[in-house]
Amino acid sequence: MAADPSELPVSKSQRKREMTALQDLGAELVKLSADRLGKLDLPEFLREALLEARRLSSHGALRRQMQYIGKLMRNVDSAPIAEQLAAIRGESAAAKAEFHAIERWRDRLLEDDQALTAWLAAHPRGDAQHARQLIRNARREQAEGKPPKSSRELFRFLRDVGEN
DSSP, X not given: OXXXXXXXXXXXXXXXXHHHHHHHHXXXXXXXXXXXXHHSOOOHHHHHHHHHHHHOOOHHHHHHHHHHHHHHHHXXXXXXXXXXXXXXXXXXXXXXXXXXXXXXXXXXXXXXTHHHHHHHHHOXXXXXXXXXXXXXXXXXXXXXXXXXXXXXXXXXHHHHHHHO
């Protein structure tokens, strides 16, 4: 009689892979900033172990603490923690994509006069006169080799209009 595959014992290699994955998840949690770590729904004992790992500077002590965190993670349902961590990573990826899109608009506006018309069509609430002034000042600074103060102001302007 064949045994059910779910009842078969898990191989030692598979258990090691699972434990390493939990340790890696713990390492990612240690790298999070304190405010992001505070937003996660973690058991108190795990939160304390993560904060302790941040405090350690010795390589050996940190390695032992990471193994301890992996051990603690075995007793916790790690799926919700992994989902929360993935959501945090997704937020930062979306923020980076938005940042790059704003940079591309700024570069297009500085290179091409027709780009302002396209930008105003995409963002009708944008102040055309203020945008023209910032573009003109940024181009002048570029030509004179000055620091890009107006270019940064243009970036902030584009970001603020995009948020509204």
